[in-house]
Every structure is written in structure tokens, then in C-alpha cells.
Amino acid sequence: MNTNNNVYTVVYTTIIVVVVAAILAFVSQSLKAKQEANEKADTISQMLTAAQYGSKADLSGMGNTAVLAKYDEEIEDAFVIDLEGNELRKLEGNDVYSPKQLKRQNYNIKGGPNKTGEPELPVFVFKNGRTVVPIYGAGLWGPVWGYISFETDLKTIGGAYFDHESETAGLGAKIKDDPSFQATFVGELADFSDTNVFDIVKGGAPKDAEGKSVVDNKIDAISGATMTSQGLDAAIDTWLGAYAKYFLGANNANACEEE
């Protein structure tokens, strides 16, 4: 058989591509449910890490069922708010936002051609008093996202966990892999009255005499990962900015109660 004539080549490649596409589509569809369950457990373990229920490695090591059970046990309240800080609806069961949903909300916050509706932002309140909110934005090579928890004063950061799709291993990937970077967020203050809610600065955040970061809204960026740090900074500003009215409003309500 002459395998080198044009018709044969075109027909052959077409068949190969169609067969491969069919196999991949079938496998992708049949494994989707399992993958989504894994992703959900991973997302929940990220939120639990941000709320300081343990290290990410320990929480992931517990297995999916245990993570979901832990979440059920520790969640106090989960709801969705709009930009004005008004509660729109509750999030029932272990309903959380996947990175895909965060992406959609990111478009809604920022506006532009991809906007599909008004922002609907999730808030998770845990039984240890910490409030967890997500952030999402663009890193250097792909999206970066994560969760930041606030203490009961709704200003002081209680913990943070970040994830990414394809940042450079060893540099930008440190936002996820380096617990000491995430630890620098703890104890810092977010300034919700400013559009620049939180800063990841190059060249050093203000330090006290002992070399510890001063309690303010600035922390050190990661050396060698300027673009990722800037992306993360922008993501935090955009998202915490969108939550600002909720946090400020809740703070004022607290203040009233105390009086």
C-alpha cells in the first residue's frame, strides 16, 4: 500500500486525531466527578490551613472524608455577600467556591467584557472565631489564588494560604510551598479604609529593632519572584477591596455593641 499519497495522509491523520479526541473526552467525562471531589477537599483543606487548623500537609494527609468532616464540625457560618456587604444567601453543607468559581467572581469584581453579573463573594466564619475570605488574581504564568483569615477584630490577619497553577518552581511557587512566606502574613493588619488594602513590597517592609516586621499592612515580597509577588499583591488588594464594606460595616457593628 502506498502510504505516502496525500489523500491517505489526510484521512489517516484525521482518523487518528478523532479517535484520540474521543478517548480523551470519554476518560475526562468519566473521571470528572472524582477529580472534582479531590479539588473540593483540597480547597477546604486550604481554607482550614488559612484558619490555622493545622498545616496544609497534615490536613491533606487526613484524606478527603476526614477533611470534609472537619469542615462540617468547625464551620460556624458560611454565606455570600454583595459589594455593599449585604448577605445574599447562605452556603449550605460543604458548598465552597472552586478556583473556577473564584475566577468568575474575579471578572465580576473587575468588570469588563467578561463580567457575567454582580459579584457574589463567599465568607466563611469558623468556630475558632476566624473569618476566611478568598483572593484570586493573575500571577506570572497563570492564576494565583488563596485564602486569608482574619481574627475576630476583622483587621488582624490570622493566617493565609496561597495556591497557583504554574508559577516558577523554587521562585514564584514559594507562595504555596514556603510556609514561612505564608507565616509573615500572621499578625499584620489589613487597612480596609484604603484602596491599597495590603502591600507585598520589594526592598523590605518596615522592621523593628529586632528585625521583625512592624505590625502594619506591609510584608516582604519573595526575592526572585517579583512578578508573582506583584500579582499576588494586586489579587489581595482587589479582593479585600471588594470585601472592604463588609469588614468595615461588621467592625462598626461590633463597636456599637461594645458601647
Add this chain to the structure above:
Amino acid sequence: MDAKLKETILNPIFKGNPITVLVLGICSSLAVTVTLKGALVMALSVIVVCGISSLILSLLRKTIPGRVRIIVQLVVVAMMVILVDQILKSFEATYAIDKQLSVYIGLIITNCIVMGRIEAFALGNKPWPSFLDGVANGAGYGLILLIVAFFRELLGSGTLFGIDILNRFGYVPNNLVILPPFALILLGCIVWVQRSVQKDLQEK
């Protein structure tokens, strides 16, 4: 088993090892050898991809049009890699590892060993030897990966497969070992050892 088949299996593991002798697949051997677990999953993935792609392409070898042969190879290899990635993502036990290996699983597509063995062996041989050749080359790659990862995890984190070995004796993990350059140093040492044992590899 006849001698030729035996040679097909044993040669890539030591005498013609794809990493230390052919110097293929170096990039991923630097990237995924920080922990033994990661290296093991990567090694198994490459064995599966390499073996099955070789088998499929060897079965198709008489029908593939010569002018688009590389493209057909790529399509088959890419399919295998995506399948492996999807399967790793679906199991609880391997989901975290898949996330840790992130892009490197996808990059098996560009691993020179896979395409190299298909082009050099599978397209000219029967399916069974081709399958064995693919598996053996994957295993040769995996063996080096595990050796490098053994030293990097032991000295860099003081653990093996995540189980504490040295830290309990007050060992302070060496950060240099975690960084990619140390993988290159280790690989150099392995090549050195192999060349001193196998004199015929030394250039005159």
C-alpha cells in the same frame, strides 16, 4: 527468553541508560527528585507512557505515512500523558503528588526518551520487543531518578518517603541539596561511577 530480548530489557537499565549514557531526560530528573515519592510517581508515569506509546506505535508502524510520522507519534504520546495525568488527578492518594509534580507530568510529552525510543526502536520492531524496550527505558530513567531522589531527600530533608530517618539524630537538613544544582552534582557523580566501571564509555 532469547538473548536479543534480554539485551533489549537490560541494556537501557545500565549499559545504555537513557540519562547517564544517552543524556536524555535531564531536565525532569533535576525537577522531580526532591522527594522519593514524587520521583517514584514520575518514574512509573514515564514507564507507562513509554511502554504503551511504543506498543501502540509499533502496531501502527506499517500504516503511518512517512511524512507525518512525528506528528502521529506526538498525538499518541500526548494522549498517553494526558490519560496518566487525568488518572493521577482522580485518586485521593495521588492527587497531592500530581499537584506537586504539576507541569512535569504534562512535560513527559517533551521527554526526549519517549520520542527517542519510538523513533529509534518502535517504528522498526515488532510490538512485543517495542513494548519491552519502552518499559526498560522508562525503568532505566526511573532508576536514576530514584537514586538521585534517595540522596536528595535523605540529606535535604532528613527523611525517606516522608518518614524521619536522620532528623531524630539531630541532623540539620542541608538546603543546598534541595536546590536543583545539587541534582546535577549527584548526576555527575553517577556518570563518573558508571564510566569508571564501564571502561568502553571513556573517550580515548
